[in-house]
Amino acid sequence: MKEKTIRIGTRRSKLAVVQTNLVEQALLHTGMGIKTELVLKQTEGDRILDKPLLEFGGKGVFVTEFEQALLRGEIDLAVHSAKDMPMELEEGLGIVAVLKREDPRDVLVTLAGSDLSRIKEVRIGTSSLRRKMQIQEIGKRLWPDQTVRCEDLRGNVQTRLGKLAEGRFDAIILAAAGLKRLGLWEDSRYQYHCFDCEIFIPAGGQGILAVEGRINSDLEPVLKRLDDEESRRCLFLERKILRLLDAGCHEPVGVYSRQRDGRMEVFGMSHRGEETKKIHLWGEITELDSLAELAARGLS
Numbered sequence: 261m262k263e264k265t266i267r268i269g270t271r272r273s274k275l276a277v278v279q280t281n282l283v284e285q286a287l288l289h290t291g292m293g294i295k296t297e298l299v300l301k302q303t304e305g306d307r308i309l310d311k312p313l314l315e316f317g318g319k320g321v322f323v324t325e326f327e328q329a330l331l332r333g334e335i336d337l338a339v340h341s342a343k344d345m346p347m348e349l350e351e352g353l354g355i356v357a358v359l360k361r362e363d364p365r366d367v368l369v370t371l372a373g374s375d376l377s378r379i380k381e382v383r384i385g386t387s388s389l390r391r392k393m394q395i396q397e398i399g400k401r402l403w404p405d406q407t408v409r410c411e412d413l414r415g416n417v418q419t420r421l422g423k424l425a426e427g428r429f430d431a432i433i434l435a436a437a438g439l440k441r442l443g444l445w446e447d448s449r450y451q452y453h454c455f456d457c458e459i460f461i462p463a464g465g466q467g468i469l470a471v472e473g474r475i476n477s478d479l480e481p482v483l484k485r486l487d488d489e490e491s492r493r494c495l496f497l498e499r500k501i502l503r504l505l506d507a508g509c510h511e512p513v514g515v516y517s518r519q520r521d522g523r524m525e526v527f528g529m530s531h532r533g534e535e536t537k538k539i540h541l542w543g544e545i546t547e548l549d550s551l552a553e554l555a556a557r558g559l560s
C-alpha cells in the first residue's frame with residue numbers, strides 16, 4: 261500500500277475521541293507505517309440534547325454525517341460505538357473492522373457514600389427504554405420495599421455524571437465500556453454496581469468499536485489486522501437479530517452474545533405490546549444466520 265495519511269472521522273465528545281485514539285493506536289501498531297489524522301464533527305445527535313433520541317431520528321443521528329463524508333471521500337474511516345449504529349448502512353459502506361469488545365455490562369452508578377437502601381423512591385436517570393424496563397424489574401429484587409422512578413437523562417457521559425453529582429438523580433445507568441475508556445473506572449467520586457449481562461441484557465453491540473469505511477478499499481489489508489474475530493462474530497449476530505426484529509427505538513430490546521467452548525451463546529430481551537420476552541440460546545458459530553432467526557423469533 262502506498263504511504264498515506266488515513267483520515268478518521270469521529271464525533272467531538274471525549275468518549276468518541278478516546279475511542280478513535282484506540283483505533284489510531286491499533287493502526288500504528290500494525291507497523292505498516294501508517295499515519296492518521298482526526299476529523300472531528302459535531303452531529304445532530306450531539307447538538308440536540310433536550311430530547312430523547314427517538315424523537316428525532318433515532319440511531320442514525322450520530323452516523324449519517326460521517327457516511328456522507330465517507331462517500332464524498334473527505335474521510336477514509338469513521339469510528340463508532342457499534343451500539344449507536346443504524347441497522348442499514350449507506351450503499352458502498354460497511355463495517356470494515358471490529359475491535360475487541362470492551363466490558364459489555366451496564367452499570368448502576370451512584371455517588372460515593374450514597375446508600376440507596378435509605379431512599380423511599382429511587383430516582384434513576386436514563387433515557388433508554390431497555391435500561392428503564394430492566395432496572396424496574398431488577399429494582400423489585402434489589403429494593404423490595406422501595407419504588408423505582410426512571411427519569412430521562414441525555415448528554416455525554418460526563419454530562420450525565422454531572423447531573424448525578426448535582427443530586428438530580430439517586431443513580432444513573434451507564435455502559436462500563438465508556439466509563440473504562442474515559443478513565444473513570446477507578447474514580448473515587450462514584451460507586452459502581454455492575455450487572456451481569458445475562459441478568460441485565462446490554463444493547464446489541466455494546467462495548468464494541470466498529471470502524472466504518474468504503475468497501476473494497478485499498479485499506480482492507482491494514483484493517484484486517486485490527487479485526488477481532490470473536491467480536492466481529494458477536495456483532496454480526498447481534499445486528500442480524502436486531503435487523504430481523506426490525507425494532508424501532510420505541511421498543512426496548514437487548515441482545516448479547518458470547519463465544520463459549522467454541523459455541524455461540526445468546527441472550528435477549530424485548531418488550532412488545534404488553535409482554536416482556538427473554539431468550540437464552542446456544543448455536544454453532546458456523547450457523548449464525550439460523551441462530552439469529554431463532555433468537556428473533558423468540559423475541560418477536
Ligand SMILES: NCc1[nH]cc(CCC(=O)O)c1CC(=O)O
Pocket residue numbers: 341342343344417433434435436437438465466467468469
Ligand atoms: N448511547 C451512548 C453511548 N454509546 C456508547 C456508549 C458506551 C460505549 C460502548 O457501549 O461501546 C455510550 C454511553 C453509555 O451508554 O453509557
